[in-house]
Amino acid sequence: MKSRLTSLWRNIVRSDAVERDLDEEVRAAFELLVNENVQAGMSVQEARRAASLELGGIEAVKQQVRDARAGALVDALLQDLGYTLRALRRTPLFTVTAVLSLGIGIAGTAVVFSLADAYLFRNRPGIADSRRLVEVGRTDAGGETGFYSGDGFDTFSYPNYVDYRRRQTVFERLAAYNGGVTFGLGTDTSALRVSGGYVSANYFEVLGVPIGLGRGFRPDEENPASPAAVAVISDRLWRAEFSSDPDVVGRTVRLNGRPFSIIGVAAPRFNGYTIDFESLWIPLTAYRDGDDLRRYERRGQQWLMGIGRLKDGATISRARDEMATIAGDLRREYPDDNRRHGLGVEPPGAVPVSLRPVVTRFVGLLFALVAVILAIACFNVAGVLLARGLSRSREIGVRLALGAARRRIAGLLVVEGLVISGAGATAGLVLASGTIRLVERMIPMLRMNIVFDLGIDWRVMAFSALVAVITGVACGLAPARAAARIDPAAAIKRGREGERGRLPVRSVFVIAQAALSVLLVVCAILLARSLRNASAIDPGFAVGGLEVVGLDLRLGGYDTANGRAFAETLMSRIENLPGVEAAASARVVPLTREREGGRAWLPEEVGDDRAIDGSQNIVTPGYFRTIGLTLVAGRNFNAADRAGSPAVGIVNETLARRAWPGQSAVGKRLMLGVSRRPMEIVGVVRDSKYRTIGESPTPFFYVPAAQRYESIMWILLRPGRGSAVQEVRALVREMDPDLAVLETATLEDMTAFALFPQRFVTGLSAIVGTIGVLLAALGVYGVTAYNVSRRRREIGIRVALGAVRRQVVGLIVGRAMLLAGMGATLGLIAAAAVSRFLAGLLYDIRPLDPISFVGSALVLFALAFVASLIPATRASAVSPVETLRAE
Amino acid sequence: MPQKRTTLLQGTLDLLILKALATGELHGLGVSRRIEQLTGGTFAVQPGSLFPALHRLEEAGWLTSAWQPSENNRRAKYYTLTRAGRRQLGEEEAQWNRIALAIARALEA
Numbered sequence: 003m004k005s006r007l008t009s010l011w012r013n014i015v016r017s018d019a020v021e022r023d024l025d026e027e028v029r030a031a032f033e034l035l036v037n038e039n040v041q042a043g044m045s046v047q048e049a050r051r052a053a054s055l056e057l058g059g060i061e062a063v064k065q066q067v068r069d070a071r072a073g074a075l076v077d078a079l080l081q082d083l084g085y086t087l088r089a090l091r092r093t094p095l096f097t098v099t100a101v102l103s104l105g106i107g108i109a110g111t112a113v114v115f116s117l118a119d120a121y122l123f124r125n126r127p128g129i130a131d132s133r134r135l136v137e138v139g140r141t142d143a144g145g146e147t148g149f150y151s152g153d154g155f156d157t158f159s160y161p162n163y164v165d166y167r168r169r170q171t172v173f174e175r176l177a178a179y180n181g182g183v184t185f186g187l188g189t190d191t192s193a194l195r196v197s198g199g200y201v202s203a204n205y206f207e208v209l210g211v212p213i214g215l216g217r218g219f220r221p222d223e224e225n226p227a228s229p230a231a232v233a234v235i236s237d238r239l240w241r242a243e244f245s246s247d248p249d250v251v252g253r254t255v256r257l258n259g260r261p262f263s264i265i266g267v268a269a270p271r272f273n274g275y276t277i278d279f280e281s282l283w284i285p286l287t288a289y290r291d292g293d294d295l296r297r298y299e300r301r302g303q304q305w306l307m308g309i310g311r312l313k314d315g316a317t318i319s320r321a322r323d324e325m326a327t328i329a330g331d332l333r334r335e336y337p338d339d340n341r342r343h344g345l346g347v348e349p350p351g352a353v354p355v356s357l358r359p360v361v362t363r364f365v366g367l368l369f370a371l372v373a374v375i376l377a378i379a380c381f382n383v384a385g386v387l388l389a390r391g392l393s394r395s396r397e398i399g400v401r402l403a404l405g406a407a408r409r410r411i412a413g414l415l416v417v418e419g420l421v422i423s424g425a426g427a428t429a430g431l432v433l434a435s436g437t438i439r440l441v442e443r444m445i446p447m448l449r450m451n452i453v454f455d456l457g458i459d460w461r462v463m464a465f466s467a468l469v470a471v472i473t474g475v476a477c478g479l480a481p482a483r484a485a486a487r488i489d490p491a492a493a494i495k496r497g498r499e500g501e502r503g504r505l506p507v508r509s510v511f512v513i514a515q516a517a518l519s520v521l522l523v524v525c526a527i528l529l530a531r532s533l534r535n536a537s538a539i540d541p542g543f544a545v546g547g548l549e550v551v552g553l554d555l556r557l558g559g560y561d562t563a564n565g566r567a568f569a570e571t572l573m574s575r576i577e578n579l580p581g582v583e584a585a586a587s588a589r590v591v592p593l594t595r596e597r598e599g600g601r602a603w604l605p606e607e608v609g610d611d612r613a614i615d616g617s618q619n620i621v622t623p624g625y626f627r628t629i630g631l632t633l634v635a636g637r638n639f640n641a642a643d644r645a646g647s648p649a650v651g652i653v654n655e656t657l658a659r660r661a662w663p664g665q666s667a668v669g670k671r672l673m674l675g676v677s678r679r680p681m682e683i684v685g686v687v688r689d690s691k692y693r694t695i696g697e698s699p700t701p702f703f704y705v706p707a708a709q710r711y712e713s714i715m716w717i718l719l720r721p722g723r724g725s726a727v728q729e730v731r732a733l734v735r736e737m738d739p740d741l742a743v744l745e746t747a748t749l750e751d752m753t754a755f756a757l758f759p760q761r762f763v764t765g766l767s768a769i770v771g772t773i774g775v776l777l778a779a780l781g782v783y784g785v786t787a788y789n790v791s792r793r794r795r796e797i798g799i800r801v802a803l804g805a806v807r808r809q810v811v812g813l814i815v816g817r818a819m820l821l822a823g824m825g826a827t828l829g830l831i832a833a834a835a836v837s838r839f840l841a842g843l844l845y846d847i848r849p850l851d852p853i854s855f856v857g858s859a860l861v862l863f864a865l866a867f868v869a870s871l872i873p874a875t876r877a878s879a880v881s882p883v884e885t886l887r888a889e
Numbered sequence: 890m891p892q893k894r895t896t897l898l899q900g901t902l903d904l905l906i907l908k909a910l911a912t913g914e915l916h917g918l919g920v921s922r923r924i925e926q927l928t929g930g931t932f933a934v935q936p937g938s939l940f941p942a943l944h945r946l947e948e949a950g951w952l953t954s955a956w957q958p959s960e961n962n963r964r965a966k967y968y969t970l971t972r973a974g975r976r977q978l979g980e981e982e983a984q985w986n987r988i989a990l991a992i993a994r995a996l997e998a
Contacts, residue, residue: 005950023966027917030965031936034918037961056936063936070941071948 013071024067028060061404069407078410082417090421096390097422100383103777104426104473107376109433112466114368116438116456121353121361123461128272130210135350136318138166138176138308138325143333143344155346155355157304160226160286160297162332162340163202166308169328172321173310177201177208178286180305181276186557188256188740189243195557195742196239198282199274205283206234206268208311209275215240216251216266219285226287226298233262233288237270239281256740257284259559275309276354301339309350322347371770376473378518378777383422384477385511385781389788391415391481402490412482419478420471427470431458434466480507509821512778512785516825516862517832519771519778523858524833526771528840528851529764535846541593542690544630545749549719550591551730552744556713559740566645566711572737573622576717581729584720586624587707590692591716593753597693600703602672604661605680614672616657616701617692620710626687628718636668636685643684644708649674652685657701672703681705695753696845718749775865778825783869786818790877797877810878811871818870819863826859833858902934902942904985907951907970907978914955916965917943943968951977 013020032053039049057063068074090097125132139155158166163178170176181199203224206213214237223230233255235244244250253264262284274280286306287298297303312321325345333340348355391398398411438456484507555565569587576585590596600618619625623639626632634655643650651672658667667683674681681703692702707715719726727746734741754761790797797810837849847854909915909923920943921934946952951974959965970978 006948009948026964027966028936028940030959030963031916031918031940033961033963034916034959034965038918058935058937063940066937066941067944070945 009071014076017077024064028057028063028067032057032060078413079417082410082414083421085414086418086421089418096386099780100386100422101425101429103379103382103780104376104423104470104477105429105433106773107372107379108423108427108430108466108469108473109437110372110375110430111369111469112430112434112458112462113437113441114365114372115465116434116458116462117368118365119459119461120456122351122358122365124352125350126273126275126352128209128211128269129275129350132350134312134314135209136310136312136321137348137350137355138310139346139348139355140304141344141346143329143342155348157306158308158343158345159301159303159339160306161299161301162343163306163308165332166325166328166345169331170310170324172313172316172324174313175204175208176308176310177205178306178308179205179275180286180307181274181280182278184554184557185282186256186258186554186559186740186742187243187282188259188742192243193735193740193742194243195554195744196281197274197278198280198284199276200286200288201283202286205309208309209272210311211272212269213266214269215248216264218266224285224287229287229289230285231260231262231288232265233257233282233284234266234268235264235282236268236273236280238273240267256559257282258557259740260289262288301336307354310347318347318349371766374518374522375770375774375777376469378515378774378781380473380477381511381515382777382781382784383419384480385508386784387415387419387422387477388481388484388508388511389784391485395485398485399490408485411485415482415485416475416478419476419481420474423470423474423477426473427466430470431463431466434458434462508785508788512781512821513825513828515778515781516822516866517828519774520826520829520858520862521832521836522767522771522774523861524830524837524854525840526764526767527854527857528837528844528847528849529767531851531854532844532847533761533764536695539691539695539845541695541753542631542688543592545593545753547720548629548749549721549725549727549746550749550752551717551719551727551734551746552714553717553734553741554714554744555741557742558738560713562711565713566708568738569707569711569715572734573717575733575737576719576730577624579726579729579733581722581724581726582719583722584624584628585717586622586628587715587717588622588625589620589707589712589714589716591718591749591752592619592629592690592692593695595693600674601676602674602681602703603678605671605673614657614660614701616703618703618705619692620705620707620712622707625704625718628720631690632688633685634688635666636683638685639704639706639708643706647709649679649681649709650684650706651681652687652704653683654687654702655689656699657703658683658686660701714744775861778862779865779869782818782822782866783872785821786814786870787873789817790814790873794877798883801878802883807878811874814874814877815867815870818866818874822862822866826862829862830855830859900981901985902938903946904978904981905932905934906939906942906946907974907981910952910968910970911975911978914967914969916957916959916967918965920968946974950974 035053035056036046036049039052040046044052054060068077071077129135137155140158141155157180158178160178163176167176179199179201181201183198183200185196185198187194187196201219203219203221206218213234216234218234219230219232223232235250240246240250244253247253250264250267254261255264256262268283274283297305310321312318325347329340329343329345333343346355351358353361401411402408435458438458442456555568560568573585573587576582579585590598597617598619600616602614602616603612604614621639623641623643626638633652635658636652639650639652651674653661653667653672661667661672662670667686670683672681672683673679687704689699689702691697692700717730719730721727731743731746734743800810800813801807833855834850841849905924905927906920909920909927915923917936917940921936921939925933943952947954947968951971952968953971954966954968956964957967959967
């Protein structure tokens with residue numbers, strides 16, 4: 003063994019000496035043979051010939067020894083590597099194109115895998131030993147009667163939680179939480195909005211999150227009878243808002259207006275268990291509020307999710323069984339509240355259980371998209387490698403004749419594929435990390451406070467390496483197989499290997515590429531046209547020039563009485579600000595996909611079938627003027643419409659037509675909601691778009707804010723010049739320093755976000771489609787150039803026989819267009835099958851829109867035409883004498 | 890010389906090489922000739938198999954090599970059995986005998 007290792011070392015490190023040694027040894031053997039033969043009586047010439055016959059060729063013998071040596075494989079690999087690198091360096095254009103196209107494909111898979119990793123495979127950061135953690139949630143236990151509300155894996159109530167905790171034996175500890183809750187956090191210096199959670203006292207212990215500073219919750223702090231106003235903050239919040247102050251423990255802050263004492267700072271990297279970025283946690287029972295108190299006592303009020311840490315030796319299935327039994331017992335004990343309440347136990351993950359199928363589907367879709375690009379790129383590279391391999395068939399023939407094993411030749415070509423894909427993977431990872439950073443910068447635009455922990459960690463790199471290896475081998479396989487079949491004598495003589503089969507492999511590649519890229523382009527054009535349609539729709543009011551400031555008075559601790567007063571004072575002061583031309587507040591900002599539903603009846607009608615199902619908004623009188631909506635009948639709200647005075651409302655034209663066709667709606671009455679509150683119509687306003695730009699006309703009514711208090715208010719501003727947002731913020735701060743502003747934006751930005759899914763998918767498919775079709779064009783170029791070079795003699799003869807240049811070019815381009823045509827046909831068929839999945843995202847466009855289909859075929863043809871024209875013209879320009887002579 | 894070229898397994902080649910060198914050192918060609926002699930002409934090992942085998946056995950530690958002047962006054966690489974090689978020879982011999990016995994018994998039955 004030791005001897006083998008030393009030999010291996012010597013073979014690699016002192017390979018020159020070893021080579022010289024070997025050479026001398028074999029030559030010496032040869033000379034000895036010659037000597038023998040001479041001694042036996044042959045002439046020197048005869049002796050040499052006989053000797054070489056017997057020896058079998060010095061080089062061949064040397065090669066046999068080399069192959070049998072320790073480190074032969076490594077040696078061969080290094081040799082192939084060196085050769086490949088030199089060969090690739092000699093053809094830089096091909097190398098760069100191949101590496102880039104594979105790089106793009108691999109980058110795509112890396113980014114998508116990173117997404118999948120962050121949301122499906124990995125766990126939330128900061129949690130210890132997540133293997134023994136499980137999620138616990140309410141499931142539908144089925145049953146003959148009763149209505150089950152909720153998703154497949156949902157929340158449960160506090161009294162139920164207490165019973166679960168008391169009765170279970172399979173967990174070390176069972177915690178419950180209500181996460182992703184928005185709090186208004188007021189410190190001495192600022193007021194901001196943070197996401198946080200209500201948690202049980204054992205929460206941090208269950209998750210295994212150490213508390214860096216201070217302490218976690220004590221069991222007695224979870225007590226409905228005496229709520230403890232204590233909070234644990236996240237490390238991130240501590241650094242950002244408290245400047246890592248070591249004395250933060252004991253400080254008082256205001257949460258939604260109430261004083262809370264900070265008792266601890268969680269370890270770094272922990273941001274809660276939900277998908278939101280949580281910054282602080284308070285005990286489940288911390289809030290004593292008129293409304294909130296009920297939720298500890300009502301067994302029927304579902305608001306908690308569970309996390310348990312299994313005992314050593316307990317399995318998930320045992321936990322499932324036990325919790326199902328407990329749930330069954332509770333169903334019997336509380337037949338009304340716990341009707342159909344089962345319990346489910348699921349492994350933990352970065353995404354809540356109910357979202358996992360959606361996320362998986364989304365990621366799967368992305369993977370499919372990216373895989374198509376990679377496939378196109380692979381076809382490209384494989385095709386070119388094939389061509390190069392075949393054009394080197396003479397060289398390969400020589401090698402084979404000199405004794406090289408076929409396997410090694412094939413191996414060389416696979417190494418070539420691997421080198422290209424390896425370089426592509428490296429380039430791809432660089433590209434991927436850049437893309438991820440770009441995506442991370444786009445996240446704030448999503449207005450969602452979710453954790454985005456994307457990155458290129460070792461798992462992504464390992465995955466990319468795997469993809470690279472598979473790709474490289476795939477790309478090298480076709481040329482390797484072709485090379486292995488070369489007959490050395492024929493190859494050396496003829497100089498090239500004829501392709502077998504009616505439809506050469508390379509052409510099949512090009513057809514596949516063309517088909518795939520046509521598929522991508524059809525999707526891209528469909529989405530782009532749809533987006534254009536969406537942008538062209540008139541919303542019915544002025545979107546430009548307006549700014550929005552959002553407030554939630556609940557975060558400042560306001561209730562109905564003082565909230566109403568505050569809102570009125572605030573609005574009147576805002577209207578008087580110098581920088582504000584017009585201002586109003588509304589419950590809902592139009593075109594942001596938010597909807598406040600409203601059901602109404604004509605006074606003489608009852609029943610579900612006669613209800614008018616529409617939407618509503620709660621606005622101040624200045625709303626219509628600020629946003630540019632015209633009243634077509636009646637009057638606007640005024641100061642007389644306030645709490646205590648008769649309820650009034652303004653309807654839109656659609657509702658007016660529906661309820662009172664042919665008459666004026668002014669003066670008529672509507673009964674609102676299940677309680678049938680009467681409302682008198684005082685005005686009719688022009689129709690507009692309310693929720694999405696693509697919606698159909700819908701009944702809508704407005705209610706004065708003075709008569710209906712809502713804690714959420716969106717202040718719409720028309721600034722006189724520039725921006726008025728800072729003035730309004732300053733005003734809010736002055737009136738109440740603890741009231742956090744939800745957000746500020748221009749109306750344009752907010753409504754643009756509503757189209758974000760479409761924009762994102764359209765942009766993505768446009769990029770992907772462009773890349774795909776360019777790669778396919780490259781493929782056409784490559785195969786045409788290759789075909790041209792193969793048929794040089796034929797072309798030369800044709801020209802010599804009098805063919806006009808144009809005919810020759812036509813012949814070549816025609817062949818390329820034929821390939822493109824076949825590919826386009828396949829691609830269009832595939833597109834027809836796939837495009838109906840896009841139907842949900844399309845505005846005003848059929849999935850089988852003929853313009854998109856024809857258009858993408860035309861794009862491919864155009865590119866294929868250009869791509870094939872270049873080598874064709876070049877070929878036809880060479881003089882026939884040269885081509886014939888070169889053969 | 891026209892011989893019947895009976896095929897030789899790798900393991901048997903190793904055995905024959907070790908045996909050939911049991912009596913003293915030889916260079917590559919010499920080993921080939923000695924094997925021919927020992928087997929009475931039945932096996933003529935081709936250089937393409939012999940040299941790789943010699944190198945392999947050397948790497949395994951059963952042979953060592955040294956450059957020495959040969960019969961035509963040029964240098965040649967001479968191989969010698971090491972102590973481990975001698976042990977290996979004994980083991981392979983015993984192994985071969987066991988196999989031969991077993992097969993003989995099978996053929997008699």
